[in-house]
Amino acid sequence: MDMIKVCDTADVKPGEMLAIEMDELPPVAVYNVDGEFYATSNICTHAIAILTEGYFEGDTVECALHGGCFNVRTGEATEFPCEEPLETFEVQVSDGAVFVRAP
Ligand code: FES
Incomplete structure (x- = not known):
């Protein structure tokens, strides 16, 4: 599937989501972990x-x-009452923009 531009890197500063x-994606959360970008479903699995x-x-x-709680790198549920992992999405950064692979 295609990579879809979701925002500019400047829109999500380190430590922000x-x-x-x-329309092309389910609800997605984009996270900046010390300059590394990650994306997961934005809907809690609990x-x-x-x-x-x-x-x-x-x-x-x-x-x-x-x-x-969830680990945004892996989607793993790390704190009760969440047990089901979050869906994660492949992210690419190019030319100051953040792209997410559509599921
Ligand atoms: S809905 Fe997220 S922890 Fe219950």
């Missing part, structure tokens, strides 16, 4: 919550609803 809403409305530190996103 950004919600992406595009219930229905938007991860970018929670907290992001290091390589961990914490859901605002019940405090579950």
Whole structure:
């Protein structure tokens, strides 16, 4: 599948995350971990919550609803009550833009 431009690198500074809403993609969160970009589903696997409305530190996103956590590099659930991993998406950075591979 195609790589889709979702934002500019300047839109997501180190330590920040950004919600992406595009017709071509499911809801995606883009994260900047010390200059490395990652992308996961933006929907918590525990219930229905938007991860970018929670907290992001290091390589961990914490859901605002019940405090579950995920590793944004791997999608692994790292804190109860989250147990199902998050879907992750391949990311490429080119010419100051962030691209995500459509599932
Ligand atoms: S909905 Fe995210 S931890 Fe419960």
